[in-house]
Amino acid sequence: xxxxSVLLLLVGLLGAFDIAYFHSWxxxxxxxxxxxxxxxxxxxxxxVYAIQFVVVPNVEFHGRWVWALAxxxxxxxxxxxxxxxxxxxxxxxxxxxxxxxYLIHMILSVLVGGxxxxxxxxxxxxxxxxxxxxxxSHVPDALRLFLAVMAVGSLACALLEAAxxxxxxxxxxxxxxxxxxxxxxxxxxxxxxxxxRLHPTWDHRFDRIVMDHExxxxxxxxxxxxxxxxxxxxxxxxxxxxxxxTIRGYGRYKLHKPMRQSTFEFGSSDPRSxxxxxxxxxxxxxxxxGRVEMSTSYTYEPRWGLFGRLFDRWVFRPAFQRYTEASFxxxxxxxxxxxxxxxxxxxxxxxxxxxxxxxxx
Numbered sequence: 571x572x573x574x575s576v577l578l579l580l581v582g583l584l585g586a587f588d589i590a591y592f593h594s595w596x597x598x599x600x601x602x603x604x605x606x607x608x609x610x611x612x613x614x615x616x617x618v619y620a621i622q623f624v625v626v627p628n629v630e631f632h633g634r635w636v637w638a639l640a641x642x643x644x645x646x647x648x649x650x651x652x653x654x655x656x657x658x659x660x661x662x663x664x665x666x667x668x669x670x671x672y673l674i675h676m677i678l679s680v681l682v683g684g685x686x687x688x689x690x691x692x693x694x695x696x697x698x699x700x701x702x703x704x705x706x707s708h709v710p711d712a713l714r715l716f717l718a719v720m721a722v723g724s725l726a727c728a729l730l731e732a733a734x735x736x737x738x739x740x741x742x743x744x745x746x747x748x749x750x751x752x753x754x755x756x757x758x759x760x761x762x763x764x765x766x767r768l769h770p771t772w773d774h775r776f777d778r779i780v781m782d783h784e785x786x787x788x789x790x791x792x793x794x795x796x797x798x799x800x801x802x803x804x805x806x807x808x809x810x811x812x813x814x815x816t817i818r819g820y821g822r823y824k825l826h827k828p829m830r831q832s833t834f835e836f837g838s839s840d841p842r843s844x845x846x847x848x849x850x851x852x853x854x855x856x857x858x859x860g861r862v863e864m865s866t867s868y869t870y871e872p873r874w875g876l877f878g879r880l881f882d883r884w885v886f887r888p889a890f891q892r893y894t895e896a897s898f899x900x901x902x903x904x905x906x907x908x909x910x911x912x913x914x915x916x917x918x919x920x921x922x923x924x925x926x927x928x929x930x931x
Contacts, residue, residue, distance in 0.1 A: 574688035575627040575709050575717065581681045582623065582720045584674060589727065592671040597664060600734045601876055608660040609735055611653045616728025618646050623721035626689070627709040633701025636693050643686060650682070734876045742869075743883050746891050748915035749865035750898040751857065752906045759862045760829050760854055762905045764796040766806065772901040774893050778809040779821075802826045808836075817843045830854060836870075844886055846873040865915075866894065891915070 593612065599605040621642060631639040661667050667675070752759055762768060766779040781797060782805045806821045819838035826832050831854065837847030848870025855863045872878040872886070895913050902911030 571626055571630075571689060571692050571706065572708050572710075572713075574685045574692065575713055577681050577685040577688060578622060578626050579713065579717060579720070581678060581685060582619065582717070582724070584678055584681070585619070586720075586723070588671065588674050588678070592668070592674065596668075597661070599660075600731055601738065602663070603738075604663055605660045606735060608653065608656050609731055611649060611656065613728045613732045613735075615646075615649045615653070616724045616731070618642070618649060620721045620725040620728070622646070623717045623724060626685075627714045627717050628706055630696060630704040630706050631693065632696045632699040632704055635701055635703055636697055639689070639693060643689065646682075647686075650679075733880055737880045737883065738876055740883075743879075743887055745867050745869035746887065746894060746915075747865070747867045748891070748894045748898055748913065749863055750902055750914075751861050751863045751912040752902055752908065753861050754906050756829055756854060756856045756862050759864055759906075761794050761796060763852070763864060763901065764800070764832070765794055766797070766800075768793060768905075772904055773897045774900070775810065775890075775897065776808050777811050777816075779806055780808075781806050800826060815842055819843065819845070824849070841873070844872050844874065844878055844882060845870045847871055864898075 589612070593599050593609075597605070599609050599612075625639070625642070657667060766781060769779050770776045781800065783799055800823065802823055802825055804823045804826070808819050808821060810817050810819075817838060817840050819836060819840070821834055821836040824833045824835055832852045833849070834851075835847070835849045836845075838845055848868060850866060850868030853863075853865045853867075855865070857863055872882040874881070895915055898913045898915075899911045902908035902913070
């Protein structure tokens, strides 16, 4: 079906522009609760068009197989009509569909109508033939390849929108929890872990930490001894280099109780940083058997919108959980000679101190 394939190509290109500019960039439909039904319709349409991009240029539906082709386009028509019916209510908060988007929709309707006419006219000649699926040889390979790429793009877009809608309805991701038990005195554990100069040597999350009150000759204490000027309200700057990029951020002690806990807030104004802002807690507990438990619980708000939340929940936060656990193991091995560190904190092993989330943004 050469003619319908060409029209389908035009529909795909114009539809991709409609989705990218009007739906995603300008309307931000996925992020709007009132547009959720419309977006789900778009998801279904993405699957329908992915199938069309594959079958229209490549397959002839002979005999009774014509009904399968008719069903595919019947679904397309139902989805299109449903989209038209929900749009007025869906876009009401935005003042309705803009003039340029309405014009795009009119052009798309004409192109789809032409495609449907071409498919129906061609299919009439297949009805009397033996029932079978036949590879079509009437479409240039370049056009087949282009439509195949569009099929992948349509499917990927539909899956991404479905995932983003699902993510937008889920509660915020749970805080990260990690704890380690060390055979040492409480004073020793506090001094090592609270020395910001030593911190990057064991914590994978940082490459450099500098207190804002520091000067070049401010290192008056030996390593392993916290700066006595650190207290509630003290601010800091940190750096982390990842994939050749140096991300800079800030931190501030919200509450600092020596030998007991440090509560802090952190964040970054760098748009390359997934973490926008967050809060965390370190607790120190003397177990009374020659060991000290040091535990952390922290969470943060990701940037980059719904995509950032999705990437954070599926990739970044699980990696950060393992990253923090690895850091606590390195702390235990490097400074406390623990050959087999007792590190806990993954899901199902959250610190016993917390019955509810200890931190929130």
